[in-house]
């Protein structure tokens with residue numbers, strides 16, 4: 001190798017050995033391999049050489065060029081690894097059991113609405129109960145005065161397990177168990193049964209802007225002596241005004257459910273369109289939100305409660321629809337979409 005090329009090589013190796021960061025390395029690359037760099041300079045210096053000299057010298061310079069480029073590439077990898085190691089060391093230890101940083105996520109709108117409803121009812125002395133999503137035919141239908149082949153079952157087709165159990169179509173499926181749990185306190189100590197039980201429900205039905213095959217309801221019951229429709233209306237109104245924090249137009253109309261008598265449909269004025277009519281309310285201006293009624297004597301009897309002595313009301317709030325109204329969500333399907341872009345808007349209410 002020519003003296004000039006050899007001295008460039010040694011000088012390069014020395015400088016490369018001293019490099020500590022990527023920026024310095026880039027400067028060296030330009031200094032040696034750039035258009036005006038030392039190695040390019042060597043190639044340019046060949047212009048007055050003979051053909052033979054050009055061939056020899058050119059080969060040496062090209063080897064040097066490859067050596068320099070290779071050394072720079074290796075140094076680049078080395079520096080990146082060092083950088084990564086530095087970053088890892090600066091992070092400290094990683095604790096897998098540390099609580100999640102929730103400021104990065106958000107609660108689902110249904111969770112928010114469920115908590116609001118629970119707080120309202122808890123403040124009025126209701127117990128909050130949890131119940132299974134897989135139930136028996138007795139719990140979901142028979143105990144609710146819906147015997148086999150009753151036409152009311154047509155409205156609530158669902159998903160059946162091989163053992164005959166089913167995914168519950170309504171939170172009413174927990175009523176029987178709740179009566180049995182609290183009846184002794186009612187009968188022996190005169191403590192009225194006051195419970196709400198939110199839960200996920202499933203129905204085998206076509207979906208549209210206001211129907212999903214998986215949705216949430218919140219059931220509520222109150223049983224005691226002299227419980228009347230006035231009590232029912234009071235609790236419904238209180239809950240709605242607390243959740244919406246403003247006056248909401250509601251209407252009560254007769255509704256048929258085999259487990260209540262009399263039964264009502266409580267509708268609220270659609271808050272998406274202000275009552276004008278839109279896909280969210282099936283263009284009626286009203287949204288079925290909370291069917292309710294006075295508990296049927298047969299249902300109380302099935303729960304071990306004497307209907308001659310005790311009366312009660314029950315309601316089945318459509319919590320998914322309540323979340324839609326509260327947060328102005330036009331299509332119910334957005335709630336099960338898992339779309340973080342849509343759902344993360346509700347962080348503030350945490």
Ligand code: FA5
Nearest residue numbers: 170172211212215288289290291292314315316318321
């Ligand atoms: C029932 O499920 C009764 N168990 C409610 C009840 C309880 C009546 C206690 C009387 C006493 P319904 O099928 O109408 O009733 O459903 C109740 C509410 O759940 C509806 O008003 C609606 O808000 C909601 N809902 C029903 N089906 C769907 C669905 N496919 N998608 C979203 N929400 C639904």
